[in-house]
Amino acid sequence: MSKEITSRETDYAQWYNDLVIKGELADYSAVRGCMVIKPYGFALWENMRDALDRMFKETGHVNAYFPLFVPKSLFEAEEKNAEGFAKECAVVTHYRLKADPAQKGKLIVDPEAKLEEELVIRPTSEAIIWNTYKNWIQSYRDLPILVNQWANVVRWEMRTRLFLRTAEFLWQEGHTAHATQEEAVAETKQMLDVYADFVENWMALPVIKGVKTENERFAGAVDTYCIEALMQDGKALQAGTSHFLGQNFAKAFDVKFSDKENKLEYVWATSWGVSTRLVGALVMAHSDDQGLILPPKIAPVQVVIVPIYKGDEQKTMITKKVNEITSQLKAAGIRVKYDDNENARPGWKFAEYEMKGVPVRLAIGARDLEKNEVEVARRDTKEKRMVSADGVAEYIAVLLGEIQAAMFDKAKDFREANTRKADTWDEFVQILDNQGGFIAAHWDGTSETEDAIKEKTKATIRCIPIDNPQEEGKCILTGKPSVQRVLFARAY
């Protein structure tokens, strides 16, 4: 009653906004294009961040922190990268404000405090990091360098959307330096696997691993690998990228090392990142018209317990039982919340926690107490069943795993049902307009054709899947020969 969600069918974009706002993940702010991540949304991000951070450390990486500001001369050193980002950079030109002589209580930029050299606010940190690595690397013994940083970056986007594209966002960026090309390529692929593992096993979202075409490649990279996920409206979303940078940055920043034969060589580099955009992907992939549906492994609250009682006496008895159950759940490492707030009635709480996507809800009333039972409701399927209070912690531990798996399977079924082959242009356009999803189709391999297809249909090549089967065919647009199908989709 108090919180209505626009249905997906009515307006998918509005549905998404409603979930983010009413699910209390984020708020709009007074700054154009920037959002406030609210405590519930941040708790979700923290769970994602912590899981990823552990995975990075398990693969030998360490965290560090580099400056927010990048001197313009450093930023422009790697030309392609600089050009790629130039249009969306925020730039600091002054370092002081002063009282406005014309208007009391107002401030103006002090024209005498102009910076000698402008500072670019990092849209990504390759420049400042490679300028630093130059000082860290002399010998092959200094390699590899396997550093990650958790940071904010700024990209001055024309059109923003909560989590999916904001002017400032949080992410992690890994930047590694290696003695050989083989090692750098292996690192690039390893981190792609880490991302795929995380998104599939923690976020319950199946992804396709692939390589970007030249058009979609990171500026400054030799190869860009990506994981692509499919949202419920049939649009694709890039969930993470991993770049093999070759020696481009080493050459731009003159980073050389002496190898075992005492020969000077440029180092080989990678970079890889995922951002708070993943939160947007999570929302769009799993949720329904009643609200968010969060996978148990990253849900801030995994189990909420709602008491149903008449009078203090019943509440006391129920609370006593709940405390037993709560401590069992906590002992099993389950994140549980007991909502005994007296101002809200049970029905209201049920709706509220459905909105916020809590995977499992327990309801306990006087009736249940007599029978030593609790009602267990799962968010993803809305199924409810009575379970004996004695084994409820074990039951829930298993149930959380089932929910996690069911959410992945559901998303995977959806993706498979929405991945189609197209062999003719008409077929391609028909699928795009009527069904969306991924389309596997032949392409002649040229940028011009990719641009032309984008121009006509707004679909782009999301990736060339890794281990893509080779198959003779003809480009859907030009009819020229092709050796493999690539994955097209309209994308976020």
Next chain:
RNA sequence: CGGGAGGUAGUUCAGCCCGGUAGAAUACCUGGUUUGGGACCAGGGGGUCGCAGGUUCGAAUCCUGUCCUCCCGACCA
């Protein structure tokens, strides 16, 4: 950045065309009855009408500027 829509109570919105005491629902506070899917009754508090100028005796309302949001488009490694 172009086109469209919007900003009035914590929230959703009416009022604006045609200037004259700022409203409703909900939320909130107090008391009571309630509590198994968004309770009910009674009483009460709360708004510089996004911000800044202007017109006017008088502006939420008319004019100008500006900020923020949404949708569509362009753009988006």
